[in-house]
Every structure is written in structure tokens, then in C-alpha cells.
Amino acid sequence: MNIRHTPDTVAAPFGPYSHAVEVPEGSRLLYISGEVGVLPDGTVPEGIEAQAEACWRNITAILADAGMGVGDLVKITTYLVRPEDVAAAGAARAKHFGDARPGSATIIVKALVAPQWLIEIEAVAAAKA
Helix, strand or coil: CCEEECCCCCCCCCCCCCCEEECCCCEEEEEEEEEECCCCCCCCCCCHHHHHHHHHHHHHHHHHHCCCCHHHEEEEEEEECCHHHHHHHHHHHHHHHCCCCCEEEEEECCCCCCCCCCEEEEEEEEEEC
8 A cells, every 4th residue: 555645844735635655665556648638539628627527537547447546646747738727627636536645746837739738637656566
């Protein structure tokens, strides 16, 4: 089981994440490429809410394919093109996370590869071998 580190000597996390997550020796690691808000049929829904939901559905499907779940996530990085989308992206994340508290970063970028993409999320997960 992954070990969360959020010491009392550091300011509390600003959201649903841990300051660090330790992966025990012998764990399987899964590196998930940046997932964007594209549906299985290749279409891109309009709006941050729908795109963020598509990102998380893609990530949970990839985790399931590897025999893992959101509780196995140790680090996520979210890229947004608009600062005003932070709350909506966080709401979509909370819908899927439950008690999961991976390490996390959110970065505002000028653009993603396709102009219609508003969000991209990459992740690392670890589970017992």
C-alpha cells in the first residue's frame, strides 16, 4: 500500500492531495500519458466540465485495464489553458477521487496541442506486484 506523507510541520494541502506519496519496494508502476477530454468516439465535448469528466473517465478506464483504481494514483499533473477552469476541473476530480490523495500539481499553460482541448491530465499509479 502506498504511504501518504503530509507532515504537521508543513502547511496543510490546499486541496485533496498529499504533499508526498511513498511507493513501497516491489510495486508495479503505471505511467499514464496526458489524457485529454476526448470521448471514445474521438469527439471533443464542449466546455471544461465535459472535457474534465472525459479525462477522468479515460484515466479510470486505463487504471482498471491495469488492475488498479484511483486509490493507486501517486501523482497527477493537470494542465489547464484557462485559470477560471480550476474550480470546474477540481469538481470533476472530486467526483472520481473519494479518499484518494495523490501528490498533485495544476499548471496553467498557454495552449495544448489542439486548440479545442481545455484540459490535459497525466498520472502515475503504483500497486503491489
